Amino acid sequence: MADIIPLKSLPEWKALEGHYEKISKLHLRDLFAADPRRGEKFTVEAAGIYFDYSKHRVTSGTVNHLCDLAEASGLREKIEDMFTGEKINLTEGRAVLHTALRAPRNATIVVDGENVVPHVHAVLEKMQQFADKVRSGHWRGHTGKAIKNIVNIGIGGSDLGPVMAYEALRHYSQRGLVFRFVSNVDGADFAEAVIDLDPAETLFIVASKTFTTQETMANAGTARDWALEALKDEAAIAKHFVAVSTNAARVAAFGIDTANMFGFWDWVGGRYSMFSAIGLSTMIAIGPKHFGEMLAGAREMDEHYRNAAFEENIPALMGLLGIWNNNFFGAQSIAVLPYEQYLKRFPAYLQQLTMESNGKRVTIDGRAVDYQTSQVYWGEPGTNGQHSFYQLIHQGTKLIPCDFIAFSKTHHKLGRHHDLLMANVFAQAEALAFGKTVEELKAEGVKDWLLPHKTFEGNRPSTTMLLDELTPAALGRLVALYEHSVFTQGMIWQVGPFDQWGVELGKALAGRIAPELEAGEEPELKHDSSTNALIRRYRAAR
Numbered sequence: 001m002a003d004i005i006p007l008k009s010l011p012e013w014k015a016l017e018g019h020y021e022k023i024s025k026l027h028l029r030d031l032f033a034a035d036p037r038r039g040e041k042f043t044v045e046a047a048g049i050y051f052d053y054s055k056h057r058v059t060s061g062t063v064n065h066l067c068d069l070a071e072a073s074g075l076r077e078k079i080e081d082m083f084t085g086e087k088i089n090l091t092e093g094r095a096v097l098h099t100a101l102r103a104p105r106n107a108t109i110v111v112d113g114e115n116v117v118p119h120v121h122a123v124l125e126k127m128q129q130f131a132d133k134v135r136s137g138h139w140r141g142h143t144g145k146a147i148k149n150i151v152n153i154g155i156g157g158s159d160l161g162p163v164m165a166y167e168a169l170r171h172y173s174q175r176g177l178v179f180r181f182v183s184n185v186d187g188a189d190f191a192e193a194v195i196d197l198d199p200a201e202t203l204f205i206v207a208s209k210t211f212t213t214q215e216t217m218a219n220a221g222t223a224r225d226w227a228l229e230a231l232k233d234e235a236a237i238a239k240h241f242v243a244v245s246t247n248a249a250r251v252a253a254f255g256i257d258t259a260n261m262f263g264f265w266d267w268v269g270g271r272y273s274m275f276s277a278i279g280l281s282t283m284i285a286i287g288p289k290h291f292g293e294m295l296a297g298a299r300e301m302d303e304h305y306r307n308a309a310f311e312e313n314i315p316a317l318m319g320l321l322g323i324w325n326n327n328f329f330g331a332q333s334i335a336v337l338p339y340e341q342y343l344k345r346f347p348a349y350l351q352q353l354t355m356e357s358n359g360k361r362v363t364i365d366g367r368a369v370d371y372q373t374s375q376v377y378w379g380e381p382g383t384n385g386q387h388s389f390y391q392l393i394h395q396g397t398k399l400i401p402c403d404f405i406a407f408s409k410t411h412h413k414l415g416r417h418h419d420l421l422m423a424n425v426f427a428q429a430e431a432l433a434f435g436k437t438v439e440e441l442k443a444e445g446v447k448d449w450l451l452p453h454k455t456f457e458g459n460r461p462s463t464t465m466l467l468d469e470l471t472p473a474a475l476g477r478l479v480a481l482y483e484h485s486v487f488t489q490g491m492i493w494q495v496g497p498f499d500q501w502g503v504e505l506g507k508a509l510a511g512r513i514a515p516e517l518e519a520g521e522e523p524e525l526k527h528d529s530s531t532n533a534l535i536r537r538y539r540a541a542r
């Protein structure tokens, strides 16, 4: 690997440090007052998203410096490496090609001497045929009944994307079908998911890239027992279980006919997999046509990211603004606040995408970083969050940049609801930026002793993303936007966003402890004294 110049040694980083010293005290009130066109100037419109970043603590100089940093970090070349199938996941020796999942049929993307695009489209076609059969009632269960319930069993990327997309696109879903998602190894998750379902009408999709994940294998085994208890015939498995995986041998060993397996490839990371066969439940819910529109939306964002200058490149700007707030202003988290009820699982989905990708403490060449990496992502749909944690965002001691996501059109034109919703999202961004001064409060006649309590400092940064309507294409664009923003940040922080070694230790230790909990005789416990005591207590009480 060529020597990498440490981030903080780059002249472009140092220029940003100097620039920060100059402008960090500026207030958004002054920035807006100084330039009446600021609210239009610091915006980009592309791939169906109006991206307003004027309420960030930036000047044109900041944007130039951030884009210089992106250039100096080789972001342009790294984007090309990703899109063209270079093995940029260095610790696992893999290409990173979630963008190939939405590539047009005539594209050519070569990995290990082979064009992967025809494989992608072959799987899409197989998914389409299957989805059509289930949606039309032609896929029958073992007793001849049509399938009415689809239960996706998976965890992490094999759950969060599918459940988020199902919820987001519920408006487009076939309402006669019931969708459930089981992820947690806590038996309550499975038990509650199937409590009112008839096994004869239920199809399980076992979604696991590796087909070794403990939680998913436990849930899949329980599902098989649940189905067989009612259907009483091993032959029923073929009608009631399909698999989505890269691991055909394991799928076969589990007892699922590999003819009913939908494949994907090691160049699709778990958290980047919702557009692959992992999206089978999504396709069954919304139909192949809408699934295709979702892919097309993501593709539009891919093309924008690959081609637009960084100054006008929404994912690049989003990533760079995150770095500005995180590494210079010290903001440790980002609140993702969709003003769209259907996006209620979007923050949870983003948590894995962002934090499993860039939650790293060493660079790709193994040096400990001397700067912050991934922010903590969290959030709730508006307006619920306003009556919960917004107090802290407005008047607390932490700086929390916000991503507001809103849509001009609603699927439900109910009286004033949508105007009220939109009034709230615009108001929140305005209040965060401009606050309320002592003078304004005094003019309203607020008593002196209440002034400190009622003052809003303002100067709290936010982005507002305004889209037309939450369609499948819009969801595709949004997801691809965040994927590429994560990539932008990972490349600048010099970390590897596509591995996740940090989840391994807990997995290994759980594998060691489980037999200790289940053994008849108390085994010799060799953990620390706290873990030993907890294990003993649990064994005594279970």
Ligand code: F6P
Pocket: 155, 156, 157, 158, 207, 208, 209, 210, 211, 212, 213, 216, 270, 271, 356, 500, 503
């Ligand atoms: O949590 C670690 C992880 O490997 C995630 O990256 C992945 O999405 C999840 O587990 C599930 O993995 P699999 O799809 O192989 O079951």
